[in-house]
Amino acid sequence: xxxxxxxxxxxxxxxxxxxxxxxxxxxxxxxxxxxxxxxxxxxxxxx
Amino acid sequence: xxxxxxxxxxxxxxxxxxxxxxxxxxxxxxxxxxxxxxxxxxxxxxxxxxxxxxxxxxxxxxxxxxxxxxxxxxxxxxxxxxxxxxxxxxxxxxxxxxxxxxxxxxxxxxxxxxxxxxxxxxxxxxxxxxxxxxxxxxxxxxxxxxxxxxxxxxxxxxxxxxxxxxxxxxxxxxxxxxxxxxxxxxxxxxxxxxxxxxxxxxxxxxxxxxxxxxxxxxxxxxxxxxxxxxxxxxxxxxxxxxxxxxxxxxxxxxxxxxxxxxxxxxxxxxxxxxxxxxxxxxxxxxxxxxxxxxxxxxxxxxxxxxxxxxxxxxxxxxxxxxxxxxxxxxxxxxxxxxxxxxxxxxxxxxxxxxxxxxxxxxxxxxxxxxxxxxxxxxxxxxxxxxxxxxxxxxxxxxxxxxxxxxxxxxxxxxxxxxxxxxxxxxxxxxxxxxxxxxxxxxxxxxxxxxxxxxxxxxxxxxxxxxxxxxxxxxxxxxxxxxxxxxxxxxxxxxxxxxxxxxxxxxxxxxxxxxxxxxxxxxxxxxxxxxxxxxxxxxxxxxxxxxxxxxxxxxxxxxxxxxxxxxxxxxxxxx
Numbered sequence: 001x002x003x004x005x006x007x008x009x010x011x012x013x014x015x016x017x018x019x020x021x022x023x024x025x026x027x028x029x030x031x032x033x034x035x036x037x038x039x040x041x042x043x044x045x046x047x
Numbered sequence: 048x049x050x051x052x053x054x055x056x057x058x059x060x061x062x063x064x065x066x067x068x069x070x071x072x073x074x075x076x077x078x079x080x081x082x083x084x085x086x087x088x089x090x091x092x093x094x095x096x097x098x099x100x101x102x103x104x105x106x107x108x109x110x111x112x113x114x115x116x117x118x119x120x121x122x123x124x125x126x127x128x129x130x131x132x133x134x135x136x137x138x139x140x141x142x143x144x145x146x147x148x149x150x151x152x153x154x155x156x157x158x159x160x161x162x163x164x165x166x167x168x169x170x171x172x173x174x175x176x177x178x179x180x181x182x183x184x185x186x187x188x189x190x191x192x193x194x195x196x197x198x199x200x201x202x203x204x205x206x207x208x209x210x211x212x213x214x215x216x217x218x219x220x221x222x223x224x225x226x227x228x229x230x231x232x233x234x235x236x237x238x239x240x241x242x243x244x245x246x247x248x249x250x251x252x253x254x255x256x257x258x259x260x261x262x263x264x265x266x267x268x269x270x271x272x273x274x275x276x277x278x279x280x281x282x283x284x285x286x287x288x289x290x291x292x293x294x295x296x297x298x299x300x301x302x303x304x305x306x307x308x309x310x311x312x313x314x315x316x317x318x319x320x321x322x323x324x325x326x327x328x329x330x331x332x333x334x335x336x337x338x339x340x341x342x343x344x345x346x347x348x349x350x351x352x353x354x355x356x357x358x359x360x361x362x363x364x365x366x367x368x369x370x371x372x373x374x375x376x377x378x379x380x381x382x383x384x385x386x387x388x389x390x391x392x393x394x395x396x397x398x399x400x401x402x403x404x405x406x407x408x409x410x411x412x413x414x415x416x417x418x419x420x421x422x423x424x425x426x427x428x429x430x431x432x433x434x435x436x437x438x439x440x441x442x443x444x445x446x447x448x449x450x451x452x453x454x455x456x457x458x459x460x461x462x463x464x465x466x467x468x469x470x471x472x473x474x475x476x477x478x479x480x481x482x483x484x485x486x487x488x489x490x491x492x493x494x495x496x497x498x499x500x501x502x503x504x505x506x507x508x509x510x511x512x513x514x515x516x517x518x519x520x521x522x523x524x525x526x527x528x529x530x531x532x533x534x535x536x537x538x539x540x541x542x543x544x545x546x547x548x549x550x551x552x553x554x555x556x557x558x559x560x561x562x563x564x565x566x567x568x569x570x571x572x573x574x575x576x577x578x579x580x581x582x583x584x585x586x587x588x589x590x591x592x593x594x595x596x597x598x599x600x601x602x603x604x605x606x607x608x609x610x611x612x613x614x615x616x617x618x619x620x621x
Contacts, residue, residue, distance in 0.1 A: 001269070002272065004276065004277045005275040005277065006275075008088050008276075008277055009088070009271065009275040009384075012092050012096075015096075016381055019373040019377075020374060022373075023366065026370075027366065027367075030363075032058070
């Protein structure tokens with residue numbers, strides 16, 4: 001692989017990895033609303 | 048009439064994993080690497096990331112927002128959501144496309160899902176000891192019944208029938224359990240498992256080195272180079288009439304030097320260096336990159352709009368949408384981009400891999416690669432089990448829009464809805480599996496529904512968001528309860544750039560794939576899909592179109608009967 005190949009790979013993989021890491025960080029640090037009616041325990045699929 | 052329980056997601060992480068699971072599929076690990084390598088890593092990635100910003104992310108946010116909006120009014124499928132948002136009766140019929148696409152795709156996707164499971168089991172059973180790609184291709188042909196219609200219907204270990212029944216039942220058991228107890232619970236375990244397996248395989252691939260000393264050019268570095276090098280080097284030969292014909296692509300530095308030396312002495316041979324700039328002027332590259340973004344993110348499938356309709360009014364959609372897409376991108380670029388082609392090139396060389404399609408790469412080349420690798424049975428099993436998990440999380444998402452549509456349109460319970468959709472999809476899947484010769488039925492349905500209609504639905508969605516809801520109101524709706532803000536530039540993008548970009552790409556796609564126009568020569572030759580219908584009519588192709596038509600007519604009929612849709616007025620929306 002050429003130097004430019006390594007560079008493109010590093011940029012591509014690095015950018016999607018950083019984006020995912022930032023999203024994961026935000027998902028786990030920003031409090032979420034909890035208006036949910038059902039959870040694993042309560043919900044039944046049918047009546 | 049049955050009283051419906053309002054379902055919802057159990058957590059933000061759950062819905063993100065479910066949407067990411069819907070998006071991550073075979074395309075991430077098989078289609079993306081092939082496309083990137085074909086068009087040159089650097090140029091392709093530029094077009095890919097631009098497409099991500101101009102159509103992938105905007106349509107994704109539009110779908111999340113519209114889905115949540117429709118869900119607040121009690122609608123969970125595209126006909127109801129479109130009807131509610133636009134207040135125009137015509138749109139409930141256009142919304143049928145958002146149910147038709149996932150239902151039809153499910154009919155053949157579950158068949159491919161069964162291949163993945165079958166391959167995983169056969170690796171474990173030690174049945175995959177191939178010496179060359181021909182043997183692997185022969186196994187695949189027998190496994191899926193490619194030679195003759197009806198030949199896929201066997202139930203042995205090396206035939207697809209048993210696995211098909213197993214995955215069909217698995218999908219419907221999970222979907223019957225509901226949004227949080229079925230889809231969310233499964234994706235919560237399947238997605239992390241998938242990523243862990245991918246990392247294990249990645250580690251193995253990157254440490255393959257040069258397995259065959261007789262072929263020093265077949266190594267991981269050249270595999271990565273084939274995928275990521277920005278400049279492509281192709282050896283061309285002049286034919287009798289003086290045209291230069293591409294013979295092969297060269298990646299290895301030593302082979303390139305040898306080819307250049309040979310070209311100096313031979314006037315009928317040359318080595319052409321295709322730069323990033325030259326590649327970026329190729330419309331086909333933009334079509335491939337935009338298409339990959341489009342199909343990879345599952346935008347325009349009618350799935351995200353249904354999934355997000357189960358969110359509450361104050362649930363975030365902006366961060367969740369971005370997180371789900373970033374998870375998909377990570378699996379595609381960072382995992383798929385580093386596993387598939389490097390592994391294949393390391394064992395077969397560039398010549399053995401170049402030009403292979405998704406199925407060829409996944410079910411002919413890679414099984415042979417794993418068969419020749421140390422601990423190949425284990426890694427082969429892991430890889431196809433990974434594909435199987437990715438496929439299940441996707442196929443589950445294809446069922447939910449249909450389930451939701453039948454529940455709300457016919458006012459039936461989830462149990463009845465699951466049974467009815469089970470019947471419809473079983474008939475369709477049976478059709479695809481029976482007409483297995485040359486995978487004609489699968490291919491026809493994938494082209495007209497899995498590609499053509501997705502373009503249509505995406506265009507409808509972005510126009511509804513940008514022009515009917517209005518981009519200002521759309522942004523306001525998107526930001527309700529949002530954890531992050533969408534940059535203001537996306538207002539302009541979502542109103543003007545995305546629809547325009549989409550229409551241009553769609554027009555290019557129709558020109559290239561329907562009318563068969565070659566952008567480099569300007570010559571036109573109708574595609575095989577058009578020939579199958581109008582020039583040299585093919586019975587299976589026509590039957591496939593008839594099946595799509597019957598299902599569409601059924602859904603339109605159901606929509607026309609529904610009084611909820613009819614009585615909706617402008618006042619109801621306020």
